[in-house]
Amino acid sequence: MGRTKQQALDTRARIIDAAERVFFVRGFARAALEDIASEAGVTRGAVYGHFRNKEAVFQAIYECADMPLDPFVVQSCEQDADPLQHLHAQLLQRLRDALHLRRARRLYSIALTKCEVTAETAAFYERVAMAALRAEAQIDAALRAASLRGQLPPDLDTRAAAGFIHAALTGFLHKRLLMSAEPRVDLEAEQTLASALRCVGANTTFKPFEPARV
Incomplete structure (x- = not known):
């Protein structure tokens, strides 16, 4: 993978991590892309380079998370003895x-x-x-x-x-x-x-x- 592409991926990951922290503190409605950019240490333009709007950043947080959207997903118990x-x-x-x-x-x-x-x-x-x-x-x-x-x-x-x-x-x-x-x-x-x-x-x-x- 080229250095430029890896840098872009690293920046995207940093924006997602920062957005997670910002949304946790401020919620969705009160958070702005400027807040996310500042937390990530990038410009607002850099955020727009990866995401079209705040909603897209929000969606990306959960798409990248290795966890289900619902916390109570379970595996099949149908064949279990108990x-x-x-x-x-x-x-x-x-x-x-x-x-x-x-x-x-x-x-x-x-x-x-x-x-x-x-x-x-x-x-x-x-x-x-x-x-x-x-x-x-x-x-x-x-x-x-x-x-x-x-x-x-x-x-x-x-x-x-x-x-x-x-x-x-x-x-x-x-x-x-x-x-x-x-x-x-x-x-x-x-x-x-x-x-x-x-x-x-x-x-x-x-x-x-x-x-x-x-």
């Missing part, structure tokens, strides 16, 4: 990651607490909504597998239950992202998840709480 325990373990880990991993916490904070749904961000939040539906479908599949194995009531409306669990965890995450980290957050996360699963009929003793490794 799908409910597997689902619990995955959701708890996703919740811990969103709360503890620095970049994940910052990006979910921006999406959930620091940006408004406007004409500029509508396309992004449509993607967020679609990601949430996919996560709910994955949770639904796990609940159906658990129901077939007798871990949940056979007449459970698993689609509605998946929506409820997803909403409960998203609400907890939203609340916690607005607060500073504290030692009890992992225990509260576990209790919230266990309560949500019990509300849909789970009668299982889940594995005990373990501190998150970060």
